[in-house]
Amino acid sequence: MAPTPPTVPVLLDLTIDNITPNTNRINAQCADPRLRYLMERLVTHLHDFARETRLSTDEWMAALNFLVACGQISSDVRHEFILLSDILGLSLLIDSINHPKPAASTEGSVLGPFHTHDAPPLPNGSRMSADPAGEPLLCVCTVRDTRGNPVAGATVDIWETDSSGHYDVQHADRGAPSERCVMVSDDRGRFWFRAIRPVSYPIPNDGPVGSLLERLGRHCWRPAHLHFMFAKEGWDRLVTALYMRGDPYETTDAVFGVKASLIVDLDRVDAATAKEYDAPELEGAWLLRHDFVLVSEEETAALRDRNAEEALAKLGLGKLRLVDHLPVPELD
Amino acid sequence: MAPTPPTVPVLLDLTIDNITPNTNRINAQCADPRLRYLMERLVTHLHDFARETRLSTDEWMAALNFLVACGQISSDVRHEFILLSDILGLSLLIDSINHPKPAASTEGSVLGPFHTHDAPPLPNGSRMSADPAGEPLLCVCTVRDTRGNPVAGATVDIWETDSSGHYDVQHADRGAPSERCVMVSDDRGRFWFRAIRPVSYPIPNDGPVGSLLERLGRHCWRPAHLHFMFAKEGWDRLVTALYMRGDPYETTDAVFGVKASLIVDLDRVDAATAKEYDAPELEGAWLLRHDFVLVSEEETAALRDRNAEEALAKLGLGKLRLVDHLPVPELD
Numbered sequence: 001m002a003p004t005p006p007t008v009p010v011l012l013d014l015t016i017d018n019i020t021p022n023t024n025r026i027n028a029q030c031a032d033p034r035l036r037y038l039m040e041r042l043v044t045h046l047h048d049f050a051r052e053t054r055l056s057t058d059e060w061m062a063a064l065n066f067l068v069a070c071g072q073i074s075s076d077v078r079h080e081f082i083l084l085s086d087i088l089g090l091s092l093l094i095d096s097i098n099h100p101k102p103a104a105s106t107e108g109s110v111l112g113p114f115h116t117h118d119a120p121p122l123p124n125g126s127r128m129s130a131d132p133a134g135e136p137l138l139c140v141c142t143v144r145d146t147r148g149n150p151v152a153g154a155t156v157d158i159w160e161t162d163s164s165g166h167y168d169v170q171h172a173d174r175g176a177p178s179e180r181c182v183m184v185s186d187d188r189g190r191f192w193f194r195a196i197r198p199v200s201y202p203i204p205n206d207g208p209v210g211s212l213l214e215r216l217g218r219h220c221w222r223p224a225h226l227h228f229m230f231a232k233e234g235w236d237r238l239v240t241a242l243y244m245r246g247d248p249y250e251t252t253d254a255v256f257g258v259k260a261s262l263i264v265d266l267d268r269v270d271a272a273t274a275k276e277y278d279a280p281e282l283e284g285a286w287l288l289r290h291d292f293v294l295v296s297e298e299e300t301a302a303l304r305d306r307n308a309e310e311a312l313a314k315l316g317l318g319k320l321r322l323v324d325h326l327p328v329p330e331l332d
Numbered sequence: 333m334a335p336t337p338p339t340v341p342v343l344l345d346l347t348i349d350n351i352t353p354n355t356n357r358i359n360a361q362c363a364d365p366r367l368r369y370l371m372e373r374l375v376t377h378l379h380d381f382a383r384e385t386r387l388s389t390d391e392w393m394a395a396l397n398f399l400v401a402c403g404q405i406s407s408d409v410r411h412e413f414i415l416l417s418d419i420l421g422l423s424l425l426i427d428s429i430n431h432p433k434p435a436a437s438t439e440g441s442v443l444g445p446f447h448t449h450d451a452p453p454l455p456n457g458s459r460m461s462a463d464p465a466g467e468p469l470l471c472v473c474t475v476r477d478t479r480g481n482p483v484a485g486a487t488v489d490i491w492e493t494d495s496s497g498h499y500d501v502q503h504a505d506r507g508a509p510s511e512r513c514v515m516v517s518d519d520r521g522r523f524w525f526r527a528i529r530p531v532s533y534p535i536p537n538d539g540p541v542g543s544l545l546e547r548l549g550r551h552c553w554r555p556a557h558l559h560f561m562f563a564k565e566g567w568d569r570l571v572t573a574l575y576m577r578g579d580p581y582e583t584t585d586a587v588f589g590v591k592a593s594l595i596v597d598l599d600r601v602d603a604a605t606a607k608e609y610d611a612p613e614l615e616g617a618w619l620l621r622h623d624f625v626l627v628s629e630e631e632t633a634a635l636r637d638r639n640a641e642e643a644l645a646k647l648g649l650g651k652l653r654l655v656d657h658l659p660v661p662e663l664d
Contacts, residue, residue: 010583013591014421016428016643023421023588029549038391041384041547043420045377050649052373052427054640054659059370060426064413071403081396088375089346089355093382094392096348216371217361251342256355259345308386311348315384327386 019330020047033328036303045309069208077169082113083209085254087332099236104146105293109241110257113204114167115229119157119180125278127194128181134163134196137286138269138279141192143185143230150189151294157182157229158193192277197266197286198224200249213254220254223247230292236300242290264290301325352379365660369652400403401540406616409501411535415446415541418587419550431568432635438480441573442589445536446499447561449548451489451512457610459526460513466495468529470601470609473524475517475624483626489514489561490525497533524609529598529618531599532581546585552586555579562624568632574622596622633657 009025023043030036049055055063070080085091091110099108122128143151152206159180168178183191204210205220213220224247230238243250243263250258267287274283305322312320312327319330355375362368381387402412417423423442431440454460475483491512493499500510515523523595536542538553543551556579562570575582575595582590599619606615637654644652644659651662 012583014424014588019421019425027548038385041381045381049377051371053370054429057430067413068403068406071400074400089351092346093351097386097391137655214357251344256343256346
């Protein structure tokens, strides 16, 4: 049954107390039930925030100007709003809601603002960092399912900073992509590559988000890590990262990304390993071994739905149902 | 007593359920108690919004890109975030919180994004609209206090659209300001000027906010009005507007600005009035008479504090006190 078009409310003499239901009523003209629900929750929270803080006109204007500044510093290679979402814990939350992980699988971590779509496809064994100042690191990884079977043909986006703690896109003179690549797992689920040992680095702090962190008395550092993103049809996209144990920012990551299961110990490349991966020059260099475990899309969707239903039932927001896996209010 | 520096929490293994208190704990390092409170409320609402809607990764990214687009279309003469705040009812709410009006005074209305700081000071009787296509309108106004005494020397910013429904700043070839001016009330509290009869107009709908309104099934029109902003030391700044009775958008203003007390009837200039205001060419033209009533800063501050205390007591957010008229949590 199509929803009955709501009557347009009379918008007159709006006050602190009646502006919220009236805004929601006029937005209820929206034909898309999901967008209607999103707007109803957004407006309610936004207005409650203003009422609870008695937000001053100066604070309101400062906030709007902050948002303009975030938009204006953003570009093809910088997304200040992702950074803002990251430091407010929202990115971690969105990832956790959308990519729940069964116990046997690899946990997710924040995507961050530095993934690009121009990373070169490279064959196994390639060098993905051109930085001669970095400490060489051989990474030897596998991709498996939760029962331990290899997953062949998964594409793996990999990206890290150079030894100065900057991603390629942070260099004004960036020509070609560097410190990033896309690999494909082989028929035994393996992929391996030459990288550099990651270093801790500050997130971009020359913009509005950096100023906010400073006013909050927070540092802007992330512990050393290597980003990974796995994709293969039928498998839930895995965005994750591996963190180097012992980093001084291990438990105070500015963007809340670290999970204990993602903290790794580096080893040294021995002669047998150097030979096996045809990397004689790396004998004695850093070695990172890791096995990643993917979850099927089907299993993830079922878990996400179950989590959503349980959480919504506890919230007392009225009768909701999942449509395309996303909650919308039940029509009576 | 200075507040005890909070212990930095260990940020590890953050989840849907523990990300909010942990984000709030790390933000609690902020030395400014007001900013601490604003952030605590902001993060809590933002996270609750994501949890209640199970916001999808695609929706999250669409929202962040929407915010970038709002920032990028903004300029010295366009503030898309004010427009967004307007259509979400937030601007009306902020104005109502900050400028409560005792019964005897003129109500406020939304500032909108079209006030500028380059309007020319003009003497009484001046023509503030250069648009020959507009219907001439003589405005004859007074500024008084709540006991009826004239308020002399108040500066009055006045702005309206041209007859096509556009503010000067919406024209790409804008040279000098037009359809705007700053007047000063005379010793009898009077100010008068030549304008044009306001017309209804769409708010700028070629940007992200216009697209949002369309997706919500809302129109983007404002009823015909004339903006006024009054300032004088010791008096609460009054941002308001007068709306023409009978406008087709009178009760569906896209930005929620209309109040019954601000809807006015136009009259016609008679011979005596034309003579009194030295405007013989305007005999028979439209006439707008209005008396504005200002409230002292002191009275407004007291009323705002009382409203805040009453509202906060009802919210059950714990013990709050007003510092510089703005709520912050009590330290035990």
